[in-house]
Amino acid sequence: MTIILLIISAIAVGVFLITYIINIGCVIYVYGFKNSSKMFYETLLNLDIFGCREFRCFFNLSMITKKGYQFGKVGETISSVLEKNKLTNTLSWFGLFWYYLLYIVDIRYWKKGGHCYNSII
Numbered sequence: 728m729t730i731i732l733l734i735i736s737a738i739a740v741g742v743f744l745i746t747y748i749i750n751i752g753c754v755i756y757v758y759g760f761k762n763s764s765k766m767f768y769e770t771l772l773n774l775d776i777f778g779c780r781e782f783r784c785f786f787n788l789s790m791i792t793k794k795g796y797q798f799g800k801v802g803e804t805i806s807s808v809l810e811k812n813k814l815t816n817t818l819s820w821f822g823l824f825w826y827y828l829l830y831i832v833d834i835r836y837w838k839k840g841g842h843c844y845n846s847i848i
Contacts, residue, residue: 754767789819789821790825796817809825813826
């Protein structure tokens with residue numbers, strides 16, 4: 728049974744990736760490149776929330792210490808959990824890597840505490 732579920736999961740991920748790529752083209756075609764940023768933001772937010780819940784086992788093992796605030800709360804983003812753990816010094820080196828990478832990439836919040844700080848819920 729587990730093998731069948733793994734195979735179905737792999738197929739679902741493949742279908743998702745193909746659909747995602749096609750959808751990017753559809754969004755740009757329908758809304759234009761300049762007007763598509765809201766759609767892309769909503770997609771990224773949904774993927775962030777999904778990833779925080781779906782990949783909680785991996786994230787809890789790799790990004791935080793044993794006493795850290797856990798990934799996996801429904802509706803919470805990865806960035807929010809990273810910030811909560813940064814505040815309590817419970818990020819692993821891997822968690823710190825992602826924390827600072829998001830800080831560097833999201834220039835909108837450089838002077839406002841950083842990406843993760845502004846995503847905390």
